[in-house]
Amino acid sequence: MPREFDQFTITDEVIDRFKNTPNPRLKQLMEAVVRHAHALVQETQLTETEWSFAIDFLTRTGQTCSDRRQEFILLSDTLGISMLVDAINNAVPAGATQSTVLGPFFVQDAPVAQNNSRIDLDDDHGGQPLYAEATFTDLQGNPIESAKVDVWHSDEQGNYDIQYGPDASLTRRARFVTGKDGRVTFWTSLPAAYPIPYDGPVGQMLAAANRHPWRPAHLHYMVDAPGFKHLTTHIFVNGDQYLESDAVFGVKKSLVDDFPERPAGTAPDGSIVDRPYRHLVWHFKLPRLDQMLPGASAAPTSRSSPTG
Amino acid sequence: MPREFDQFTITDEVIDRFKNTPNPRLKQLMEAVVRHAHALVQETQLTETEWSFAIDFLTRTGQTCSDRRQEFILLSDTLGISMLVDAINNAVPAGATQSTVLGPFFVQDAPVAQNNSRIDLDDDHGGQPLYAEATFTDLQGNPIESAKVDVWHSDEQGNYDIQYGPDASLTRRARFVTGKDGRVTFWTSLPAAYPIPYDGPVGQMLAAANRHPWRPAHLHYMVDAPGFKHLTTHIFVNGDQYLESDAVFGVKKSLVDDFPERPAGTAPDGSIVDRPYRHLVWHFKLPRLDQMLPGASAAPTSRSSPTG
Numbered sequence: 001m002p003r004e005f006d007q008f009t010i011t012d013e014v015i016d017r018f019k020n021t022p023n024p025r026l027k028q029l030m031e032a033v034v035r036h037a038h039a040l041v042q043e044t045q046l047t048e049t050e051w052s053f054a055i056d057f058l059t060r061t062g063q064t065c066s067d068r069r070q071e072f073i074l075l076s077d078t079l080g081i082s083m084l085v086d087a088i089n090n091a092v093p094a095g096a097t098q099s100t101v102l103g104p105f106f107v108q109d110a111p112v113a114q115n116n117s118r119i120d121l122d123d124d125h126g127g128q129p130l131y132a133e134a135t136f137t138d139l140q141g142n143p144i145e146s147a148k149v150d151v152w153h154s155d156e157q158g159n160y161d162i163q164y165g166p167d168a169s170l171t172r173r174a175r176f177v178t179g180k181d182g183r184v185t186f187w188t189s190l191p192a193a194y195p196i197p198y199d200g201p202v203g204q205m206l207a208a209a210n211r212h213p214w215r216p217a218h219l220h221y222m223v224d225a226p227g228f229k230h231l232t233t234h235i236f237v238n239g240d241q242y243l244e245s246d247a248v249f250g251v252k253k254s255l256v257d258d259f260p261e262r263p264a265g266t267a268p269d270g271s272i273v274d275r276p277y278r279h280l281v282w283h284f285k286l287p288r289l290d291q292m293l294p295g296a297s298a299a300p301t302s303r304s305s306p307t308g
Numbered sequence: 309m310p311r312e313f314d315q316f317t318i319t320d321e322v323i324d325r326f327k328n329t330p331n332p333r334l335k336q337l338m339e340a341v342v343r344h345a346h347a348l349v350q351e352t353q354l355t356e357t358e359w360s361f362a363i364d365f366l367t368r369t370g371q372t373c374s375d376r377r378q379e380f381i382l383l384s385d386t387l388g389i390s391m392l393v394d395a396i397n398n399a400v401p402a403g404a405t406q407s408t409v410l411g412p413f414f415v416q417d418a419p420v421a422q423n424n425s426r427i428d429l430d431d432d433h434g435g436q437p438l439y440a441e442a443t444f445t446d447l448q449g450n451p452i453e454s455a456k457v458d459v460w461h462s463d464e465q466g467n468y469d470i471q472y473g474p475d476a477s478l479t480r481r482a483r484f485v486t487g488k489d490g491r492v493t494f495w496t497s498l499p500a501a502y503p504i505p506y507d508g509p510v511g512q513m514l515a516a517a518n519r520h521p522w523r524p525a526h527l528h529y530m531v532d533a534p535g536f537k538h539l540t541t542h543i544f545v546n547g548d549q550y551l552e553s554d555a556v557f558g559v560k561k562s563l564v565d566d567f568p569e570r571p572a573g574t575a576p577d578g579s580i581v582d583r584p585y586r587h588l589v590w591h592f593k594l595p596r597l598d599q600m601l602p603g604a605s606a607a608p609t610s611r612s613s614p615t616g
Contacts, residue, residue: 002546002551002552002560002564003551003553004559004561005391010388010391010392010557011388013557018519020517020518021516023516026516029354030517032351032352033348033387036344036345036348037387040340040341040344041392041393042396044340046393046396047397048393048394048397050337051389051393055378055380055384058366058369058370058380059370061370062367062369062370062373062380063371063373065367070363070367072363072366073363079322079341079345080313080322080342081359084315084318084346084349084350085349087313087315087318088315088350089355208329208330209326209329209334209335210329236310243309243310244309244310244311245311249313249321249322251310251311251312253312
């Protein structure tokens with residue numbers, strides 16, 4: 001017999017069609033997706049023209065993605081979804097370093113670098129020199145050995161390396177592995193504030209909402225150490241005009257540093273610098289997995305970029 | 309000053325960021341999107357792995373779209389969203405023909421055909437001949453002249469023309485324009501039930517939910533006539549095993565017909581048929597725009613395909 005549904009019965013019917021989903025978590029997620037999507041349509045009395053625009057917007061968002069651009073992450077970021085997922089999954093014990101968004105510019109398999117090396121070679125987009133010192137310890141201050149530490153950041157123009165086209169070489173990004181002292185140190189240039197890419201659908205959304213696309217200047221760190229909670233975070237440069245209105249809601253007060261200026265002369269690593277430079281000293285404290293709050297996710301792969 | 313948000317404050321902050329949206333309807337829609345997306349994440353306590361999967365799923369859905377395939381419409385259809393939008397926007401007065409989903413196989417600018425012509429030429433995928441007669445009138449039975457009527461349907465294997473590759477010629481689809489009698493008549497072949505395309509992300513979702521991808525056999529009609537409510541609908545073939553479980557929830561009882569079989573001989577248009585054929589006679593009744601219920605959308609372009 002034919003069966004038909006109207007606007008008052010269809011939601012329950014769609015949810016019922018997911019009743020044989022073998023994976024109970026997937027069943028729960030699909031039911032929630034259906035319930036909220038239908039409630040959104042009902043509440044707004046969505047028109048067919050608006051539905052059609054939404055289909056086209058999502059299609060263009062998907063087609064803007066490439067192996068060097070992830071427009072759906074930008075959409076998630078600018079709608080505060082990424083930071084909400086981060087908040088839910090990364091509650092950490094007092095004293096531990098806080099996390100923030102991954103962002104769309106992470107690249108797997110960045111060049112491996114040694115302590116005190118320069119990671120901003122190979123281009124001419126650099127600004128003021130920056131010497132960044134970081135120590136990675138547990139919550140009691142014991143150094144973490146063999147931690148894999150990825151760093152990446154924008155240049156003085158606010159661009160990441162991969163924004164210079166498919167053939168651009170990787171720079172201002174590197175992977176370090178800590179030794180017994182748990183330290184990672186390198187030379188680079190001071191990151192600048194930048195707009196998230198706004199020449200695509202997400203940029204059109206921001207423009208239609210009179211929202212600016214800017215993020216305050218920051219340095220990305222991602223840390224994986226055996227037995228410790230995975231950490232994806234930034235250190236923000238204090239004084240940036242966008243600390244109050246980060247387009248992706250990623251700022252946390254505990255992650256802001258002055259990046260103080262030092263005079264020309266002998267740097268902490270013994271090298272001679274011929275002009276004033278900036279100096280970041282940061283102590284990252286990671287909880288051990290057995291110190292994590294119940295329900296917080298610990299999977300080290302969980303923040304990896306789907307852009308591969 | 310830096311400002312930070314946690315899982316309890318971020319939703320209000322994101323909504324606040326849309327406060328300067330000039331278009332009040334867009335502001336309302338974005339607030340609803342943010343509120344429901346955040347509630348979905350909160351309720352399910354979405355993990356980072358699940359978030360990452362969702363980003364990847366949406367990306368693949370967008371990248372599966374082409375000018376001959378619209379995977380986001382399939383997603384909307386299989387989640388019952390399309391039929392909900394249809395139900396909200398197409399409430400019609402008693403006696404008027406009901407609407408149903410557009411589906412992903414509509415093509416703009418189909419070949420123009422004359423009454424009594426065959427529209428299933430140019431391929432060998434046909435089944436039993438079908439003679440389809442339709443009359444288009446207002447609710448009082450007065451014929452509608454100059455109505456543009458698009459028809460399209462699957463072949464005996466359950467495929468649409470455009471599923472045979474980018475170079476396939478258009479067939480089993482046509483556009484007619486009614487004369488003074490408001491009639492559209494043509495020869496074609498009986499449509500068959502078919503699975504929606506399930507080799508992409510939407511097919512993976514259905515498989516993961518143990519849902520079948522089948523739609524009961526049907527003939528699409530889309531009607532635009534000056535001064536009348538736009539109509540997008542199907543006529544379903546009675547007896548089809550999928551009338552109870554249409555993968556896209558599109559069936560309405562008032563749109564089912566027996567497509568009765570007629571013996572070989574002289575057909576209604578005077579032509580001689582050498583074997584038994586099927587016969588559809590349907591009376592489409594369209595409300596005039598001034599007969600529409602308040603709030604129902606009337607824009608004739610509103611059901612046009614975003615696939616162009």
